[in-house]
Amino acid sequence: MTAIQVRGLRKSYHDVPAVDGVDLDIRAGEVFALLGPNGAGKTTTVEILEGHRSRDAGDVSVLGSDPGTANRAWRGRIGIVLQTANDAAELTVRESVRHYAGYYADPAPVDDVIEQVGLTAKAGARVKSLSGGQRRRLDVALGIIGRPELVFLDEPTTGFDPEARRQFWELIRNLARTGTTILLTTHYLDEAEALANRVAVIAGGRIVAEGTPATLGGRSTAKATVSWMTADGPRSTLTDTPTALIAELSRDGELAELTVTRPSLEDAYLELIGEPA
Numbered sequence: 329m330t331a332i333q334v335r336g337l338r339k340s341y342h343d344v345p346a347v348d349g350v351d352l353d354i355r356a357g358e359v360f361a362l363l364g365p366n367g368a369g370k371t372t373t374v375e376i377l378e379g380h381r382s383r384d385a386g387d388v389s390v391l392g393s394d395p396g397t398a399n400r401a402w403r404g405r406i407g408i409v410l411q412t413a414n415d416a417a418e419l420t421v422r423e424s425v426r427h428y429a430g431y432y433a434d435p436a437p438v439d440d441v442i443e444q445v446g447l448t449a450k451a452g453a454r455v456k457s458l459s460g461g462q463r464r465r466l467d468v469a470l471g472i473i474g475r476p477e478l479v480f481l482d483e484p485t486t487g488f489d490p491e492a493r494r495q496f497w498e499l500i501r502n503l504a505r506t507g508t509t510i511l512l513t514t515h516y517l518d519e520a521e522a523l524a525n526r527v528a529v530i531a532g533g534r535i536v537a538e539g540t541p542a543t544l545g546g547r548s549t550a551k552a553t554v555s556w557m558t559a560d561g562p563r564s565t566l567t568d569t570p571t572a573l574i575a576e577l578s579r580d581g582e583l584a585e586l587t588v589t590r591p592s593l594e595d596a597y598l599e600l601i602g603e604p605a
């Protein structure tokens with residue numbers, strides 16, 4: 329089943345195209361990451377899908393409806409994890425989640441959602457006392473309290489320390505396990521690799537590549553670099569057949585400091601957006 333289908337999406341600001349003919353197919357239940365440099369058109373695309381921005385041209389279907397004309401019932405089926413707002417700073421975590429639950433006809437139990445995002449110990453704490461990472465967990469709680477089928481996550485871990493990012497990823501994985509479709513925008517390639525079933529790279533308002541993180545930009549079939557240490561110093565060779573090369577090289581015994589690498593997702597991404605790696 330398709331959760332999101334986009335054909336020929338276009339949007340200009342003052343005659344300058346920001347989104348210039350985007351096609352997308354996102355299946356129900358998948359985690360899909362939209363990657364791209366600053367100004368590529370990610371936010372514009374996502375806001376059109378959320379029904380928060382108008383479009384100039386193209387067909388868009390999100391959970392079977394056109395977001396430009398969708399009704400309140402449709403809105404209740406999607407969850408938007410907004411960048412942190414400070415409006416509820418004086419409320420406690422529980423009060424804040426309860427307040428959002430009031431917007432939905434059939435919300436999830438407040439304490440269950442607080443537990444799901446790992447904030448049970450902070451349920452009675454004021455929002456303003458939360459750390460940045462805890463605050464982002466609360467943002468997720470507010471985005472999922474209405475039991476959405478589809479969740480939009482915009483750059484969710486910007487500013488996180490490495491441990492907080494890992495914990496947040498686990499939270500997103502658990503959400504995905506419940507069958508929720510997730511559309512994620514991120515600047516972190518490792519985040520896309522850790523979370524996404526499929527990724528699309530957008531640059532200059534167009535999709536320049538799409539695939540699984542492992543195959544994007546021909547990664548899986550690219551030549552491998554085999555490196556090892558010799559008495560004369562480090563050696564490195566680019567090859568299509570690393571296994572055969574290593575078999576050949578290792579006839580005389582163990583190879584010191586042997587590594588075999590293929591382009592990382594970041595290498596593939598930089599190549600796709602036209603930056604030298």
Ligand SMILES: Nc1ncnc2c1ncn2[C@@H]1O[C@H](COP(=O)(O)OP(=O)(O)OP(=O)(O)O)[C@@H](O)[C@H]1O
Pocket residue numbers: 341345346364365366367368369370371372373
């Ligand atoms: N409201 C607006 N008015 C005029 N121009 C806009 C507006 N919103 C976005 N743009 C322009 O459209 C282009 C795409 O912007 P968009 O915010 O969609 O990119 P993005 O990929 O989300 O970037 P970032 O990674 O920096 O968030 C940019 O050139 C931006 O300056």
